[in-house]
Amino acid sequence: MxxxxxxxxxxxxxxxxxxxxxxxxxxxxxxxxxxxxxxxxxxxxxxxxxxxxxxxxxxxxxxxxxxxxxxxxxxxxxxxxxxxAPSDIWEIARTLVVERRKRELDPTLSTLRDALMEQPSNESDEYTQMRVQQMHDLMEMVTLWTNEMQGMSSEKLSALLKLGEGISKLLDVKDKLLLR
Amino acid sequence: MxxxxxxxxxxxxxxxxxxxxxxxxxxxxxxxxxxxxxxxxxxxxxxxxxxxxxxxxxxxxxxxxxxxxxxxxxxxxxxxxxxxAPSDIWEIARTLVVERRKRELDPTLSTLRDALMEQPSNESDEYTQMRVQQMHDLMEMVTLWTNEMQGMSSEKLSALLKLGEGISKLLDVKDKLLLR
DNA sequence: TACAATTTTCACAAATTACTGAAAATTCAG
DNA sequence: CTGAATTTTCAGTAATTTGTGAAAATTGTA
CATH class of the missing domain: 1.10.10.10 (Winged helix-like DNA-binding domain superfamily/Winged helix DNA-binding domain)
Known part of the structure; x- marks a missing residue:
């Protein structure tokens, strides 16, 4: 060929x-x-x-x-x-995201959890644990988000991404709605 | 140390x-x-x-x-x-995202654009260009999205990620609002 | 400006990763 | 069941990437 x-x-x-x-x-x-x-x-x-x-x-x-x-x-x-390859490019994207998450995030998330279970040996460890906690929380959110992505149709995913700067406004609108 | x-x-x-x-x-x-x-x-x-x-x-x-x-x-x-390192973990995350985009997406986006300018030499090239177009559009959306992320405060970014499965519902609500 | 402290560069060495051909394993048509 | 077609494995080699020490460059103080 x-x-x-x-x-x-x-x-x-x-x-x-x-x-x-x-x-x-x-x-x-x-x-x-x-x-x-x-x-x-x-x-x-x-x-x-x-x-x-x-x-x-x-x-x-x-x-x-x-x-x-x-x-x-x-x-x-x-x-x-x-x-x-899948004919739907969004399916490829979804797969790439979840597979990269498996390889790049999941193992770290598990290590971070382990570190949080440990008893800090001194105040320096306490700072370390605080940072570990922050990283853990952030990564966990990303994980939830990618899971959410897996369940979304290509159309919906595309609509979400197309929002672009609209997402920021949408968030504001949401807050307003809830404040009532 | x-x-x-x-x-x-x-x-x-x-x-x-x-x-x-x-x-x-x-x-x-x-x-x-x-x-x-x-x-x-x-x-x-x-x-x-x-x-x-x-x-x-x-x-x-x-x-x-x-x-x-x-x-x-x-x-x-x-x-x-x-x-x-920055004390705000979200700042680190934002930086990582934009720097990875620079390295992983931008060069490809440019190559894809070049390919779209070319004259297809046969029907096989036409299929190729169609796929290139799809990839290009997807990557461009991701780029817009990461740019949007750069302008968001850590608080807002955190709120957005915390939405989790809520994002899907929020999208539905948005559609309803616009349909009125 | 002179010079000691500090950082950077770079050619080479070490370590890691990727690729190949030959052989082993698997698959499936007859 | 047999054997040819096809795929997979793997040990050895090639290519690439990473790490080092010595030397060069830079920095900042006296």
Whole structure:
């Protein structure tokens, strides 16, 4: 499978970004090619398109599966496995958010809770615990929020994000309503 | 500077997480010790606390400065430079969000725009462009949203996050109000 | 200005992470 | 059940990233 120049440059860019997104170069490139191609792709096609070894593709697919970012499908009369990305970009975004939260927040939340259970050994530990408490509360709110996001339809999510600066005004309105 | 066991374990944890947060182990540890200690710290203290070389600390501080995560201050009668984190945890969160956006979204947004300007070479490129458009729109909304966040006070931000599942209901209410 | 204290830079070394090819394991059509 | 097709694993290697010490640059006081 040969990539068009447009695809080529997008794939290269997503490769660069991959590492900044907690994935890595190859994973970024692989996901780019899967997301940006309409037809489901098999491992050999990805391997050829990106000029990387078949085994590397296998490992990458394993990782993408663990992120729930790809869908496996079969094509009648073909024994190979084909992969595609969700057609709804909001579904991809929701998945990315929840998976990153799992990896970036959940373990920390648990460590922070442990620290809060400990007995402070001196006044310095007391300050530490105070900060830990603040971080914990903040992260817990973010967690609740991302959970909420999981239950929202793409339409609703889109409407929420479109609010943009409106969110600030909406909050004010809410306060007014409750003050009555 | 010797770390208490509580600090020690928190610092180790934030080291582990550092790499998942787009920083790296040392940067995570450094920021943990700065955030969790009340008094401002100088490079030698950090170097000693984390058992890493003075030059490594210097590079780490440079990086933390570029993230706007630390404040430089001077202590009367001492020529050394001392660093501390903002006391408001929400300020730290806001900074993290905007800096990650700069690194993780802005460059991609620009690449996506470039791809949208190009002339599709065939129907496959047309599909690609359609997806690029979707990603672009989504990322632009997120950008607007994070900008909005920058202008919000810690109190308001906290109130917004506390809404939790309330946000969904609030959105419904908003629609009702507008439908009248 | 001179110089000691402090910070920064940078070439190299160490550590970590990613990639490959070969071999093992699995899958499924006949 | 067999065996060819396909996927996965894994040990070794390659590439990248991170950390160090020595030297250079900067800072600020006397």
């Amino acid at each position: 040969k990539l068009t120049p447009m695809m080529q440059s997008l794939v290269l860019h997503f490769g660069e970004m991959g590492s900044r997104w907690g994935l890595n170069r190859t994973l970024g490139q692989m996901y780019a090619v899967i997301v940006l191609t309409e037809a489901p792709l098999n491992a050999d096609q990805i391997s050829e398109a990106l000029q990387i070894s078949r085994s590397n593709v296998s490992m990458g697919l394993k990782e993408l599966k663990s992120w729930n970012l790809i869908k496996l499908q079969h094509i009648p009369g073909d024994r190979k496995e084909y992969f595609s | 010797k770390l208490t066991p509580m600090m020690q374990s928190l610092v180790l944890h934030f080291g582990e997480m550092g790499s998942r947060w787009g920083l790296n182990r040392t940067l995570g540890q450094m920021y943990a010790v700065i955030v969790l200690t009340e008094a401002p710290l100088n490079a030698d203290q950090i170097s000693e606390a984390l058992q890493i070389s003075r030059s490594n600390v210097s590079m780490g501080l440079k990086e933390l400065k570029s993230w706007n995560l630390i404040k430089l201050q001077h202590i009367p009668g001492d020529r050394k430079e001392y660093f501390s």
